Amino acid sequence: MAHHSSPPPRIRPACDGFASVAVTLGGRDHRDHLRTITAHCPACNGLGVTRTRPDREGARA
Template identity: 70%
Template sequence: MTDHSTPAPRICPNCDGFACAAVTLGGRDARGHLRTITVHCPACSGLGVLPARRVREGARA
């Protein structure tokens, strides 16, 4: 019996799967909250995974 399973997604090597991060801008606003911005990994566009590589048919290594 064969088990057909989907391959695991490739985790982005640039962000190790943590695609979004909150970065503090320093200081606080009038209410006392830290001012932060959200930044996304440019390699995976904030997804944390990369698409699987396509294997060429008939290509030799």
């Protein structure tokens, strides 16, 4: 019986899977909350994974 293993993770090397981060701008607002912005990885658009190569239909081995 064949042992089927799961495929390797498709983590994006550019961001190591941390595709979105919160960056503090320094200081606090009038409600005493930290001011932050969200930055997304430009290589994967905030997904954190690489795209799988689509199988070509009708291709022969």
